[in-house]
Amino acid sequence: xxxxxxxxxxxxxxxxxxxxxxxxxxxxxxxxxxxxxxxxxxxxxxxxxxxxxxxxxxxxxxxxxxxxxxxxxxxxxxxxxxxxxxxxxxxxxxxxxxxxxxxxxxxxxxxxxxxxxxxxxxxxxxxxxxxxxxxxxxxxxxxxxxxxxxxxxxxxxxxxxxxxxxxxxxxxxxxxxxxxxxxxxxxxxxxxxxxxxxxxxxxxxxxxxxxxxxxxxxxxxx
Amino acid sequence: xxxxxxxxxxxxxxxxxxxxxxxxxxxxxxxxxxxxxxxxxxxxxxxxxxxxxxxxxxxxxxxxxxxxxxxxxxxxxxxxxxxxxxxxxxxxxxxxxxxxxxxxxxxxxxxxxxxxxxxxxxxxxxxxxxxxxxxxxxxxxxxxxxxxxxxxxxxxxxxxxxxxxxxxxxxxxxxxxxxxxxxxxxxxxxxxxxxxxxxxxxxxxxxxxxxxxxxxxxxxxx
Numbered sequence: 001x002x003x004x005x006x007x008x009x010x011x012x013x014x015x016x017x018x019x020x021x022x023x024x025x026x027x028x029x030x031x032x033x034x035x036x037x038x039x040x041x042x043x044x045x046x047x048x049x050x051x052x053x054x055x056x057x058x059x060x061x062x063x064x065x066x067x068x069x070x071x072x073x074x075x076x077x078x079x080x081x082x083x084x085x086x087x088x089x090x091x092x093x094x095x096x097x098x099x100x101x102x103x104x105x106x107x108x109x110x111x112x113x114x115x116x117x118x119x120x121x122x123x124x125x126x127x128x129x130x131x132x133x134x135x136x137x138x139x140x141x142x143x144x145x146x147x148x149x150x151x152x153x154x155x156x157x158x159x160x161x162x163x164x165x166x167x168x169x170x171x172x173x174x175x176x177x178x179x180x181x182x183x184x185x186x187x188x189x190x191x192x193x194x195x196x197x198x199x200x201x202x203x204x205x206x207x208x209x210x211x212x213x214x215x216x217x218x219x220x221x222x
Numbered sequence: 223x224x225x226x227x228x229x230x231x232x233x234x235x236x237x238x239x240x241x242x243x244x245x246x247x248x249x250x251x252x253x254x255x256x257x258x259x260x261x262x263x264x265x266x267x268x269x270x271x272x273x274x275x276x277x278x279x280x281x282x283x284x285x286x287x288x289x290x291x292x293x294x295x296x297x298x299x300x301x302x303x304x305x306x307x308x309x310x311x312x313x314x315x316x317x318x319x320x321x322x323x324x325x326x327x328x329x330x331x332x333x334x335x336x337x338x339x340x341x342x343x344x345x346x347x348x349x350x351x352x353x354x355x356x357x358x359x360x361x362x363x364x365x366x367x368x369x370x371x372x373x374x375x376x377x378x379x380x381x382x383x384x385x386x387x388x389x390x391x392x393x394x395x396x397x398x399x400x401x402x403x404x405x406x407x408x409x410x411x412x413x414x415x416x417x418x419x420x421x422x423x424x425x426x427x428x429x430x431x432x433x434x435x436x437x438x439x440x441x442x443x444x
Contacts, residue, residue: 009264035309035323037259039268042231046261046268050307050327085272087257087412096351096362097369101257105272129318139403140318147319169420181361182430183423187415190309198391198405205404214408
């Protein structure tokens, strides 16, 4: 078990029992999610934008247009924060007060820096595509040099990070266990539907096997 | 159609065609989501935390423990931003470069203020509970006065807000439509599973009808 040494701001203070600093736990949540929410500061005010991401080793990568405000990191590293949240269920306690959500989330703080190397960017886009749809990269038309140049990639080392996890049944006040309403968990999961072909798809092209086998239980939006 | 007048920072600049300022569109996304991501600034650095929320009229409410850093709004309003993201599908273009995600998101900026009135807080917690699980409030043990006092509720008026939406098939470069790989959309949705009773549930209590009829198609985690 490789533990991350939490800094002050990466320490889970609210309900600290839910905090977890084990790198394997953090990596598993990052690998299961599809979308992160990136926080950054513009003119002193916070802004939060959803985007895709991929983890490679101990680094997290996001990418987008060089025109994106989110990616407006110049020569010097910029402080951003990245949060990935997986929702596992709704927790129905007997009391309204103790209703909760079962979830697994990761928060990463850190200075982000721009990835400049074209070869490295290509490797990251490969990992990004296969993180979203395992097996897709081999099929896709690969990025051209202008496309690579037109893609800004940011790297955030997973150093200041923590996971926060809630699992299990509701926790009610002792006297409430005598009450007669139902209590428990309503599980939620993200599932893939039937692939919808592009109306302009050439005739005779079958749905690829990696979509038929899409790992619905191992990928969650959020 | 009631349009919100977007301020500079609430204007969708990246891919402006995806921007939408219609209040009904924004409200529909907020009502369908379960979880928002709240951005706030601590010591000049951004922080992003997932939490539940509810919309009532033209206001959005979040709540939590008074000890939460996220809710550390004192006497004067604090700038926060709130983002709700619904993931509708993965968009498989022919080129890796044009892969995308179908989504509907709302970003709200604004000063948040604390709701002090106990009666108003009770109404908000009712709406919060029924937003998460329609019909649950009537069953739940209602908050006591100490519980109400121990719940901090923040209000963010939905004034500076915008929606951003992507729908439909991939958009590839013209020459790529001749390529022979599959292209289209893999729909994603959040679904509810079978309710799991609390192991300490008293014998003979049935799963309530509002869980059997949980609006899976009308609620999305994210």
